[in-house]
Amino acid sequence: MQKFKLFILVLATFFFSHLCGAKTLDQTAEQYVKLVLALGEHDSGYVDAYYGPDEWAEEARAKKMPIDLIISEAEVLRSELPKMTPDTELMQRLREYYLDQQLVALVAHAKNLSGVEKLDFDAQSRDLYDTEAPHHKLSDFDPLIAELDKMLPGEGSMESRIEAFKKQFEIPKNKLNAVFDRAIEECRNRTKAHIPLLDNENFTLEYVTDKPWSGYNWYKGNAFSLIQVNTEFPIDISRAVDLGCHEGYPGHHTYNALLEDNLVKKRGWVEFSVYPLFSPQSLIAEGSANYGIELAFPGNDKAEFEKNVLFPIAGIDPALAESFEHLGELTSKLSYASNEIARKYINGDIDKTEAVRLLQKYSFSNKDKATQRVRFFDTYGAYVINYNWGKDMIKAYVEQADDQDERWARFTKVLSSPRLPSSLDW
Structure with a gap:
């Protein structure tokens, strides 16, 4: 009935x-x-x-x-x-x-x-995010693991050596505020040089625990955001700029404020007053937020800023910067391995225990961190493609221009118009 x-x-x-x-x-x-x-x-x-x-x-x-x-x-x-x-x-x-x-x-x-x-992993990608991320074999990433094995000092298992190596770059909890404040300030200044920010834009920064993510932007409207950073696990020094750009400038906070101002307030397009997370808009949001790090800190700018400014604030030896940068490069190249593990896990080809084991191997994570990542898969499914594949899609669109100012102009166009993955080039 x-x-x-x-x-x-x-x-x-x-x-x-x-x-x-x-x-x-x-x-x-x-x-x-x-x-x-x-x-x-x-x-x-x-x-x-x-x-x-x-x-x-x-x-x-x-x-x-x-x-x-x-x-x-x-x-x-x-x-x-x-x-x-x-x-x-x-x-x-x-x-x-x-x-x-x-x-x-x-x-x-x-x-x-x-x-x-x-929906399986690829169906989620297509139906929710308007694209399908490329496929790889996990064995494709083994040469990178071998390279990491060679660069890590000490003896013992790779996991224990990674843990010891990364511990040198953890931000002490009593230095978190100072490091993040300075990183966000730099992200904002570099963004403001290319994107006219609204006079009333602002955010509140909070530190939280027990979340499946490392950082989150809760946009509240009227150019205001609540930005949360998860301190459940130690935070390494590179995450300050990454989160400052991704969650703030020129990432989520900037994106949402521009959409609200240009489309809701000026055009009266009410559909942009709501943001459904599982939608093509998320690929644009996450992809632009991740590519925004690279755009704001081109070339060696990020490494130099971290070494000369953030390392001293955090009390980390700047002499370690070069090896830290190399670790970051390897980590970036391994990001698609996480997609493959998520695909296998969501499709039921592997269980949680195996997903945790593979993440430990292919994302340089300890068991607790890998378990947190599986919690992310459980909560958000194929959403993981929005970070790396989304970044690569935005990068390919923006870098059709060689000039840095023109790249910022193309990036700003994405942030202030209703573009989706399959309409980027319109």
């Missing part, structure tokens, strides 16, 4: 929408936001940010729309989107395409969440 009532309600929604004529894009955008909020009632981690009308969020909480109805209404809404033509103004085409692909992801996540259609 419940399914029959749901079927009648969906039919009524479909016929009513057609009798009333085609929706405007603004009406479609409003319904999209309400469906995202409705799905957020079934998944507390789905709505990453929302700063639209309070009554829409209250309505979602009160209605508790069933997932089946959310799926049906989203499919109808997508079918009613106007068809694009080559003559349509670019920003309008980007907007229409954004809504289309975000609705595809909404339906996919809702089906996966409800158990209607369980």
Whole structure:
């Protein structure tokens, strides 16, 4: 009887929408936001940010729309989107395409969440993030592991030598504030030289524990963010700039503030007042945040800044900087190994114990850190591709220009327009 009532309600929604004529894009955008909020009632981690009308969020909480109805209404809404033509103004085409692909992801996540259609790793990548990350064999990374083995001093297992080596670069807890404050200041100054930041932009920095991630930006609207850094495990010195750029400048905080100002406030596009985490927007968000580190600190700038500024603040010997930089280069080259481990784990090809073991080998992690990473896989699934594959996609787009100022201009265009992975080059 419940399914029959749901079927009648969906039919009524479909016929009513057609009798009333085609929706405007603004009406479609409003319904999209309400469906995202409705799905957020079934998944507390789905709505990453929302700063639209309070009554829409209250309505979602009160209605508790069933997932089946959310799926049906989203499919109808997508079918009613106007068809694009080559003559349509670019920003309008980007907007229409954004809504289309975000609705595809909404339906996919809702089906996966409800158990209607369980998605494997690559299906999650395609349906949620509008792309598919490249495949590798774990054995492809063995030469890098051998190189690491040669560079590590001391005797004993590789795990114990890595642990001892990395311990030299941990930021003492009583120096965390000073190191992060200086790193974020530098990230902001370098970003501000190329991107006009809003006069009222600001953030609060908090230190937290017991999270599956190392850092997080909670965007609150009106150019304000809450940035959290997970101190459950020791933080090495390179993470200060990485997190300062990724979570702040020119990363998530900058991205969200620009979208709000350019698209919500200036154009009235309400769909950008909500950010559904499991969507193509996340690849742009995470990819630009990771590439932003490299853009803000090109060449050897990051290594030099860490050696000359952050090492002394943290009380770390600058003479160790060169070997630390080499470790960072190897770690970066191994990032795709983590994707392969996540793919095997999510697809059921390996269990948690094996995933932890492989992460210890291929990501230079101790057992606790590797276990935390598997918690990330459990929570976020194929989201891992957004960091490395997303970075490479943004990098390929931005670095079509050779001039550094033009690269910043292309990067800013990504941050302030409704581009998705498959519309980057529009």
